[in-house]
Amino acid sequence: MADINELAEKKLKSRIRKIKKCNKDETEKQKFFDQLGTSFEIFFPNKKPEELSDSLIIWTTPEGKVIDAEYSYEIPENEEFTSIQVSEKDLKVILESLEDFKFELSE
Structure with a gap:
């Protein structure tokens, strides 16, 4: 069986090929x-920290509408963790x- 890193690398390459195909074909992009x-x-x-x-x-x-949010709080030293649903108001x-906020590559 292949190493997990090899499998991840192979899957990433497959995803990139698919995204490139989507960038060239609007129908394919919408479908994906x-x-x-x-x-x-x-x-x-x-x-x-x-x-x-x-x-x-x-x-x-997929349209960018927020459907859920959760706040997580952790005290690593004690291995304590909790999460709380964020109210609509918050x-x-x-x-x-x-x-x-906008995604951009840093130069």
């Missing part, structure tokens, strides 16, 4: 990305702060 939502995690800065780690995970539909505040 209509199935694809996303999630991303925001790690909040902490003065002592070894003592406290907290983050926010946001899930979206989520609106968070999304407002991210409205100008």
Whole structure:
């Protein structure tokens, strides 16, 4: 059986080929990305990350509509962890702060 790193590399190459195909064909792009939502995690800065780690995970539909959010709080030293659903009211505040956020490659 192949090494997990080899399998991951092979799958990544396959995904990149598919995305390149989608970039050239609008129909293919719609078909592929209509199935694809996303999630991303925001790690909040902490003065002592070894003592406290907290983050926010946001899930979206393929159209970019937020469908769920969760706040995670961890005390690594004690191996304690919890997560809390983010209320719609709090989520609106968070999304407002991210409205100008844009993905770009750093140079």
